[in-house]
Amino acid sequence: MRARTKRRAMSRARKPDWLKMRPPSGERFTDIKQSLRDRNLNTVCEEANCPNLGECWSGRNGPGTATFMLMGDRCSRGCNFCDVETGGMDPLDPDEPERVAEAVADIGLDYVVLTSVDRDDLSDQGAGHFAETIREIKRRDSDILVECLIPDFRGEERLVRQIIDAEPDVLAHNVETVDRLQWPVRDRRAGYEQSLSVLRQADRESDLYTKTSLMLGVGEYAHEVYQTLSDLRQIGVDVVTLGQYLQPSRSHLEVSEYVHPDAFETWRQVAEEELGFLYCASGPMVRSSYRAGELFVEAVRRGEDVADARERARSA
Numbered sequence: 001m002r003a004r005t006k007r008r009a010m011s012r013a014r015k016p017d018w019l020k021m022r023p024p025s026g027e028r029f030t031d032i033k034q035s036l037r038d039r040n041l042n043t044v045c046e047e048a049n050c051p052n053l054g055e056c057w058s059g060r061n062g063p064g065t066a067t068f069m070l071m072g073d074r075c076s077r078g079c080n081f082c083d084v085e086t087g088g089m090d091p092l093d094p095d096e097p098e099r100v101a102e103a104v105a106d107i108g109l110d111y112v113v114l115t116s117v118d119r120d121d122l123s124d125q126g127a128g129h130f131a132e133t134i135r136e137i138k139r140r141d142s143d144i145l146v147e148c149l150i151p152d153f154r155g156e157e158r159l160v161r162q163i164i165d166a167e168p169d170v171l172a173h174n175v176e177t178v179d180r181l182q183w184p185v186r187d188r189r190a191g192y193e194q195s196l197s198v199l200r201q202a203d204r205e206s207d208l209y210t211k212t213s214l215m216l217g218v219g220e221y222a223h224e225v226y227q228t229l230s231d232l233r234q235i236g237v238d239v240v241t242l243g244q245y246l247q248p249s250r251s252h253l254e255v256s257e258y259v260h261p262d263a264f265e266t267w268r269q270v271a272e273e274e275l276g277f278l279y280c281a282s283g284p285m286v287r288s289s290y291r292a293g294e295l296f297v298e299a300v301r302r303g304e305d306v307a308d309a310r311e312r313a314r315s316a
Contacts (some may be wrong), residue, residue: 085251240271244258244286
C-alpha cells in the first residue's frame, strides 16, 4: 500500500524543469495545420498530444515534418498510455491516400512519417490502405523518404509483407516497454514477442532501415531496459528512440518515475557505443516520431556516413 501511494504521489507531482515545453506557434505551424484541416486529415502529433508538435511542424532545422495518422482517429485497442480514443471506428476513406499525398506536396515535405490507429475490425487490419498511401506518395515524387510506423497486424506476416512490398524507406514498429510491463502498458492483444516478430521480419525480408521506441518511467528496471535493447539489436533493429512517459490524463497509466536527462544520455551511449545501433535518440522529450531521428535516417539514406549523420542529427 505504501509503494502504491508513493507512485500515485509521484505521478501527480510537479513535472521537473527539463519537461517544460513551449506552446506551438509560427507561420509555418499555422500553414501546416490549415492544410491538414482543409483535407480532413489526422496527425498523431495532435491526437497523442506530442510535446514536440510545435518544434517539428515549425521546421527550424529543415522543411519540418508531421506524422500523418491513417484510418481515422479512433483505435480498436485500448493501451493504457495512449490518448487516442478507443472504439467507434468509421469505415475507411478510400480517398485518404490521395489526400495525404496532396498534403505532403502542399506542405513541401521531403521526409514523411505515416502511422495509423489499430484496425483489428478490418479483414486485413488496414495493411492494404497503409500500403496504398505509401505508393501514392512515392508515385508523385519517388525522392520523398517515407517512414512507416506500423501496428503489429497481430503478427501476421502476409500483412507486414504488404507494407514491405510498398517500399517505404523506414519501417518502424514500437515495442513501447520492456517484456514484463507489456501489460498493463499495452492492450492485451499486443505483446513483446509479437512486436519483435514484426521487426525481425522487416530485417529479414528487406533492406529497409528498422526503428522502434521505448518509453521510460513506467516502472521498468535498468537491467530490463538493457535486455530489451540487446534483444532489439540482435534482431537487426537499426534505430531506437527512448523518451519519458507522460500521463495524458488521470484515467491513464500513472508515471512511475521522471527519468533524469543524464540517464537518457547514458542509455544513448549504451545503445550506440556498446550495442551498435546506427542511431539512438534518447531524452525526456523524445518521441518515436522525432525530428532528430528523421534527420539521421534522411542523411544516411542520401549517402552520408553514419558519423556525419549522427552529428547532423545531434546539432538539430
